[in-house]
Each structure stands twice: as structure tokens, then as C-alpha cells.
Amino acid sequence: MGTLKPLHTKPLWVFIRYAMLVLVISIPAYVFLINAIWIHELDEHNQLVLENTRKALIESQPTSEEMTNWNRMLGALNPGVRVIPYGGDLKSDSHYSVSRELFISGSKEEEKFRGLLSYMELEKSRYQLSVETNMEDTHETFLAVTVVTSVFFALLILGMIWLSKRVYSRTFQPFYETLSALRSFDITQNEPIALTTSDIQEFEELNESVQDLMKRNLKSFQQQRTFVENASHELQTPIAILRSKIDLLSQQQFEPTIQEMVTALESPMSRLTRINKNLLLLSRLENAQFREREGVNAADVITDTLELFEDFLQNDSMKVSFTNNRTDLLRCNRFLYETLIQNLVSNAIRHSEKGSDLFIEISNDYLMVMNPGKVELRKEYLFTRFASSSNENVSSGLGLAIVKEVVVQHGWTVDYAFNHGLHCFEVQFS
Amino acid sequence: MKILIIEDESELAEVISSYLSRERYVCERAATYDEAIEKVGTYDYDCILLDLMLPGGDGLSILRELKSGNKKAGVIIISAKDSLDDKISGLRLGADDYLAKPFHQAELAARIESVIRRKQFDGNDVLRFEEVEVDLHARMVWVQGEEVVLTRKEFDLLLLFLSNQNRVLSKGALAEYLSGDLADMFDNHDFVYAHVKNLKRKLREMHYGDYIKTIYGTGYRWEH
Numbered sequence: 001m002g003t004l005k006p007l008h009t010k011p012l013w014v015f016i017r018y019a020m021l022v023l024v025i026s027i028p029a030y031v032f033l034i035n036a037i038w039i040h041e042l043d044e045h046n047q048l049v050l051e052n053t054r055k056a057l058i059e060s061q062p063t064s065e066e067m068t069n070w071n072r073m074l075g076a077l078n079p080g081v082r083v084i085p086y087g088g089d090l091k092s093d094s095h096y097s098v099s100r101e102l103f104i105s106g107s108k109e110e111e112k113f114r115g116l117l118s119y120m121e122l123e124k125s126r127y128q129l130s131v132e133t134n135m136e137d138t139h140e141t142f143l144a145v146t147v148v149t150s151v152f153f154a155l156l157i158l159g160m161i162w163l164s165k166r167v168y169s170r171t172f173q174p175f176y177e178t179l180s181a182l183r184s185f186d187i188t189q190n191e192p193i194a195l196t197t198s199d200i201q202e203f204e205e206l207n208e209s210v211q212d213l214m215k216r217n218l219k220s221f222q223q224q225r226t227f228v229e230n231a232s233h234e235l236q237t238p239i240a241i242l243r244s245k246i247d248l249l250s251q252q253q254f255e256p257t258i259q260e261m262v263t264a265l266e267s268p269m270s271r272l273t274r275i276n277k278n279l280l281l282l283s284r285l286e287n288a289q290f291r292e293r294e295g296v297n298a299a300d301v302i303t304d305t306l307e308l309f310e311d312f313l314q315n316d317s318m319k320v321s322f323t324n325n326r327t328d329l330l331r332c333n334r335f336l337y338e339t340l341i342q343n344l345v346s347n348a349i350r351h352s353e354k355g356s357d358l359f360i361e362i363s364n365d366y367l368m369v370m371n372p373g374k375v376e377l378r379k380e381y382l383f384t385r386f387a388s389s390s391n392e393n394v395s396s397g398l399g400l401a402i403v404k405e406v407v408v409q410h411g412w413t414v415d416y417a418f419n420h421g422l423h424c425f426e427v428q429f430s
Numbered sequence: 431m432k433i434l435i436i437e438d439e440s441e442l443a444e445v446i447s448s449y450l451s452r453e454r455y456v457c458e459r460a461a462t463y464d465e466a467i468e469k470v471g472t473y474d475y476d477c478i479l480l481d482l483m484l485p486g487g488d489g490l491s492i493l494r495e496l497k498s499g500n501k502k503a504g505v506i507i508i509s510a511k512d513s514l515d516d517k518i519s520g521l522r523l524g525a526d527d528y529l530a531k532p533f534h535q536a537e538l539a540a541r542i543e544s545v546i547r548r549k550q551f552d553g554n555d556v557l558r559f560e561e562v563e564v565d566l567h568a569r570m571v572w573v574q575g576e577e578v579v580l581t582r583k584e585f586d587l588l589l590l591f592l593s594n595q596n597r598v599l600s601k602g603a604l605a606e607y608l609s610g611d612l613a614d615m616f617d618n619h620d621f622v623y624a625h626v627k628n629l630k631r632k633l634r635e636m637h638y639g640d641y642i643k644t645i646y647g648t649g650y651r652w653e654h
Binding site: 233236237239240241242243244245247248250251256259260262263266267269270271273274277308309311312314315316342343346349350399 | 439441442445446448449510531532533534535536583597598600601602603606608609611612613614615616617618620621624625647648649
């Protein structure tokens with residue numbers, strides 16, 4: 001695929017090429033036609049001059065001496081007409097074209113003439129009458145026609161460009177409206193977008209199909225959401241039962257191997273709990289169940305969260321430097337913001353080696369959480385569900401998906417970068 | 431002490447009842463809304479465990495019923511509906527505590543213990559075990575009459591041990607009890623060791639009976 005062109009230029013170029021072809025063919029046709037008319041008119045004119053001359057000769061019946069004078073006089077008055085004595089048989093009239101050199105105002109030029117030859121008998125003497133009229137050269141005609149055609153071709157192109165722009169922008173108005181409406185379509189908003197109606201059949205059909213497609217998409221998206229919510233909901237009770245049974249089991253005295261197995265049940269159990277809880281939270285988030293907004297002291301939440309994480313930080317002897325440059329309250333849902341902070345910080349702790357230094361920075365515009373790392377993470381999968389960007393199995397695979405969703409709900413953005421050996425997650429509040 | 435477990439999931443009610451019955455609790459069960467309303471209206475309980483999603487009605491209206499009947503029972507909501515709204519409206523209606531499913535039995539036992547104490551002794555209550563005394567309200571601890579200064583987490587751990595005597599408490603249960611939801615985010619719960627170790631050291635310095643035992647590979651137990 002080459003570069004993309006706007007829709008209206010596509011047929012325009014075809015039209016312009018076709019117009020050019022037609023006009024180019026028309027040039028020789030015009031030249032031929034003009035020449036034919038020209039020759040026809042000149043022949044008529046020559047005929048007329050010939051008739052007049054013949055009539056005058058018959059009326060005046062000149063002697064051969066008079067004829068010489070006549071000829072001279074005629075030559076002066078009408079250089080194309082000549083009457084010369086003729087010895088041969090009388091022939092019928094004939095037309096001819098001839099080019100000869102002509103001296104006009106001192107310069108020599110090749111000129112084209114159209115001539116008529118006729119014969120007559122006067123007082124027993126035979127004469128040849130010739131009438132010649134100067135005519136325009138074909139290449140001159142050709143030049144003139146080409147110039148005129150080019151001018152019209154230019155006019156045609158300009159007109160076509162202007163018209164096509166005008167016509168397309170009007171005709172395709174509903175199409176562009178549909179296009180921009182589709183761009184703003186957000187499946188998570190749970191609303192099909194309204195499309196402007198059009199009086200053009202194709203566009204109306206397009207709109208109908210698009211509406212239909214959107215409705216079906218929304219429906220299946222809704223079903224998927226409901227499914228996730230219901231599934232995680234339904235799973236809670238069996239998980240609760242399992243967990244309580246494990247609690248009871250661990251109270252029993254078993255032989256060491258069985259005891260080990262019972263203890264080993266705990267870790268997958270808590271992972272299951274975690275995944276399910278996060279799935280439930282995600283589906284609630286997507287169903288926009290956290291609509292309340294309040295002014296939150298964003299830095300205090302971070303300080304509190306760090307206190308909560310104290311045990312985990314100490315356990316891995318990590319240090320956190322927290323820089324607070326924020327002066328304003330953050331308008332957000334407190335619970336969601338806390339969840340965001342907890343997920344980002346726990347993420348940083350989990351993915352850092354023992355003894356690492358973590359950095360957190362907040363300002364009125366952004367929040368940054370940084371932790372040291374060796375390899376850049378795969379950005380394209382980072383914020384998607386269950387897409388493991390490293391081969392660690394502690395996380396539920398949903399933490400960053402939750403971060404992303406919280407960010408989306410608040411109209412913020414989140415990005416990841418790997419700079420100077422630091423994983424950096426940055427949330428832009430705007 | 432009488433406890434009513436209002437829970438439609440019989441398996442779960444069974445486990446809770448069996449865990450709690452080994453303490454000094456007598457457990458009764460109600461599986462439907464009507465059953466619950468009937469039992470609540472007829473008998474007196476020290477603590478009621480209330481599931482919000484019940485066949486036949488909303489758990490919150492049982493709570494309303496309880497409060498209007500001027501019953502002195504403590505109420506702990508145990509709900510799978512882990513949503514903030516439920517928690518807030520439950521507590522506002524007069525529930526004493528809220529525990530989201532799934533939970534550890536040990537944590538439930540500790541919550542029941544403190545709800546009952548708070549309710550029945552008007553918060554002015556001292557929990558005693560041999561030479562160990564714990565003031566739940568003032569959050570102070572004495573061994574042989576001498577005060578032991580504990581951190582918040584050490585104090586909470588002591589309470590958990592006292593509410594689950596002779597029970598094995600796993601590292602995971604302890605971690606979750608101390609860190610709540612945050613414990614979910616990590617697989618490494620080694621920090622529990624440090625807190626238990628400190629608690630044991632502080633109590634030992636005051637010559638308590640060395641009741642906290644380490645169960646190898648599993649967790650800890652308050653033995654006597």
C-alpha cells in the first residue's frame with residue numbers, strides 16, 4: 001500500500017486523465033476539420049473569382065494584346081489571378097495545392113496556396129486561367145488549436161478539482177460524520193452512538209450495519225462482563241468453603257508428609273482467592289460501580305500505603321524514597337486511588353530484588369513509581385489481563401489491568417518506561 | 431456463649447460451627463431468611479454471624495429487625511458481596527463488624543471474641559489467661575502484673591492467639607490477619623516470623639508460661 005490519498009482525488013485523477021486523452025485526440029481532429037473547411041471555402045472563393053474573370057473576359061472579348069495588358073493589370077490588382085495563352089487541349093477545371101517561396105517585406109517564407117485551373121477559348125485562342133489564394137499552414141493551425149485546447153483543458157481541470165471537492169464534501173458529509181462518531185465509540189460506555197441520518201441510500205445502509213454491529217458488540221461485551229462478574233461471584237462461596245476446610249484440616253495431627261501437603265494447599269488457595277477477588281473488582285470497575293468522587297490528599301494515601309507495606313518492605317530490606325510535590329487535592333474515588341497505589345507499590349516490591357531502593361514521586365500533574373530492574377518489560381502486554389510480562393508467578397496477573405482500569409475511569413493515563421535500569425510507571429493526572 | 435450462624439451455604443455453616451464449637455461456643459444455624467427471623471425473634475444470642483445474601487430476603491433487613499428488637503447480640507456480617515456499599519450500610523445499620531468471604535476461621539474467632547467482649551462488658555473488659563492480662567479497650571498487656579509494651583501488630587497477634595487457643599495458626603492466616611487484603615499481594619509471608627518472635631521475646635522477658643509454640647512447617651499454636 002502506498003501513501004493514502006483522500007477519497008475524492010481517486011475518481012478525479014481518472015477523470016482528468018480521460019479528459020486529457022479526449023482533448024489530445026481532439027487536436028488533430030480539429031486541425032483536419034479546420035483544414036477541410038478552409039480548403040472547401042477557398043475552392044468556392046477561387047471558383048467565384050474564376051467565374052467573374054471568365055465573365056469579364058467574355059464580355060470584353062480582348063485581343064491578345066489587350067490580354068497582355070489585362071493580365072498585367074489583373075496581376076497588379078489581384079495577384080492570384082493569371083490568364084495565360086495555352087496551346088493544349090481544353091481540360092475540365094481542377095483544384096490543386098502548392099507551396100512556394102514568397103517574398104514578404106524582404107524575408108523569404110514558404111507559403112501555401114490553394115489554386116484552381118481552368119481553360120477557355122476566346123476568339124479562337126485558348127487560354128489557361130489560374131486563381132491562387134494563400135492559405136494558412138497546417139502546422140500553424142495545429143499550434144493554434146493546441147494552445148486553445150490547452151487553455152480549455154486547464155480550465156476543465158481547475159473546475160473539476162473545485163467541483164469534486166465541493167460535491168464530495170457535501171455528499172460525503174454523512175460518511176465523515178459516521179466516521180468521527182465511530183472514532184468516539186467506546187465499548188465500555190455501554191451506549192451505541194447516534195449516527196446522523198442521510199438521504200443517500202448507501203450511507204444509510206452503512207449506518208444501519210454499523211449500528212447493528214455496535215449493538216451486537218455491546219451485547220457480547222455486556223454478556224462477557226456479566227459472565228465474569230457472575231463467575232467470580234459464584235466462585236466465592238466454594239472458595240470460602242475450601243478455605244475453611246483447609247483451616248479445619250490444618251488443626252489435625254497428621255504424619256509429616258500429609259502435614260506438608262496440607263500446608264502446601266495454602267499458597268494456591270490464596271492465589272485463587274486473590275485472582276477471584278481481583279476479577280470481581282475489575283468487573284465492578286468496568287460496570288462503573290465506583291462513581292463517587294471526592295478531593296483526596298494523594299500524598300497522604302501514599303504515606304499510609306507505605307506504612308501498610310512496612311512489613312513487606314522490611315522483610316526484603318527495601319527502602320522507599322517518597323518525594324511529594326503535590327499541593328492540590330486529587331479529585332478521585334478514594335477506594336480506587338488507594339487500590340491504584342497499592343497495586344503499583346506492591347508491583348514494585350514484588351519485582352525488585354532484596355535491598356533495592358524504590359522511588360515514588362507525586363506532583364500536581366503526575367505520579368511516578370520506580371523500581372530497579374534488569375530487563376525492560378514487554379510494554380504491549382503489560383496492562384492486559386493475565387499477560388505475564390515476566391516469568392514470576394506471584395502476581396494474579398490482574399494488578400496492572402486494575403491500575404489501567406482505574407486510570408481510565410478517572411480520565412488519566414498510565415505509561416511504562418525503562419530508564420537507566422529503573423522500571424518507571426507514570427500516571428498522568430489530566 | 432451462644433452464636434447464631436445465618437448462612438445459606440450449609441457446608442460453610444458446618445465448618446464455622448465445627449470450628450467454633452471447639453471453643454466455649456454453642457452454635458445454632460439458620461439457612462433461610464424466615465428461619466433466621468424466627469430464631470432471632472425467639473432466642474437471645476451473644477453473637478450473630480450474618481450472611482447478606484439469603485434465600486427469601488435481604489440480610490440487611492434481619493439486621494434492622496435485630497436493632498429494632500433491642501437485642502444485645504453483636505452482629506458480624508460475613509458476605510461474599512465484598513463491596514464497600516454493603517460494608518458501609520451494614521455498619522451504619524448497627525453491625526459490629528464486617529468480614530468478607532473467604533476468611534480464615536482463626537480471624538473469625540478473634541472478631542467474635544472482641545465483639546462479644548465489647549458488647550457484654552461495655553468495652554471495659556480485661557481478657558485473662560493465667561498470668562496474662564489483656565485490656566482490649568486500652569490495648570494494654572500485663573504479665574504477672576507487669577506491663578508489657580507491645581506494638582500494634584504484636585498486640586493483635588496476642589489477641590488472635592488468645593481467641594484461638596490450642597489451634598494451629600498458619601503463617602498465611604497470621605499474615606492476612608495482620609495485613610488484611612495486602613497479604614494477598616505477596617507470596618512471601620516471612621515477616622510474620624519477626625512479629626511472632628518479638629512477641630514471644632517480650633512475653634518471655636516477663637516470664638509467661640511460654641504458651642506460643644512453633645509447629646514446624648505449619649505455623650504457631652497457643653498451647654496449654
